[in-house]
Amino acid sequence: MTTERHEPDQTAGERAMLEGWLDYHRQTLAAKCEGLTDEQLRTASVPPSELSLMGLVRHMAEVERAWFRKVLTGDDPGPIYYTEEDHDGDFHVTGTDTWQQAYATWQTEIGIARRHAAGFALDDLSQGKSRFTDRPFNLRWIYTHMIEEYARHNGHADLIRERIDGATGD
Template identity: 60%
Template sequence: MTWTAPDITRVHIPRAAGERDMLEGWLDFHRQTLLLKCAGLTAEQLRTASVQPSSLTLLGLLRHMAEVERWWFRMNFAGERLDDLYNTEASPDGDFDDLADADPEAAVATLHAEVELARAAAAARALDETFVSLSGQRKELNLRWVYVHMIEEYARHNGHADLIRERIDGVTGG
């Protein structure tokens, strides 16, 4: 039997809520949107690139967002000392590039795990809590910034995912 990406039911975004519930609701909506764009596709379809010369794939986006969840919530905000999941010194864009032998089922499971670990890292922590970013400029940021940035990151990549999915099988929207 051929593996296909599982179906996803998205959460409803709160229409009137406090700041934390609103940020978490929108982030979960966008997390689930990426998975929705992959639902029902085979491993080979998830490896299908958008259009030449781009090599962007849905599998690459799944892996990238697992890296981003890990990077911002756990490594930056929570200060955990972790290795990257897919990126290495020899392959700094391994999340996007090293897909020939990549296991899509494992990538989906890894994204789910990183989302849960991100939730745990942020749970019961104040949105105003600050940290110094590990990125080159080492700027002081707060947890609120991480939520807003993650919503932006998913929203941008969900636009890419929509175009890739349309190319694969014509499915749009969602």
């Protein structure tokens, strides 16, 4: 499978632009993981760091869930990978964790995020709360934050992928 990345139209409206850049960064992370085995996707960047491509995908599934479910709509289904005892459980992959599972979970959370966001205007305020503040966020802020979150982690993914097999790129 080859992930196609599409930059948003340069003349798109604000919402289409924000959604387009978020999707572009989602596609970028998927592309960074293509063509690797589960073992390679579980490979940590540089010891002692446990950061891996699979861990980044699991983390982004948690982030999608937190911002578009818990914060935006007030729906709190609980964490996927982390626990009270292990706040970084999304990054702590084991030999039994698979790309198929991680990818499916991530894509499910992206689908739910899109459906929830579709019910809000950019200026609409969130109905839930984040772990950082009790103040609400508008959807515009959430989109912007998610673009920043993906962009930062896509930089990590570039370095991890280059270390695994030398592949570089956008």
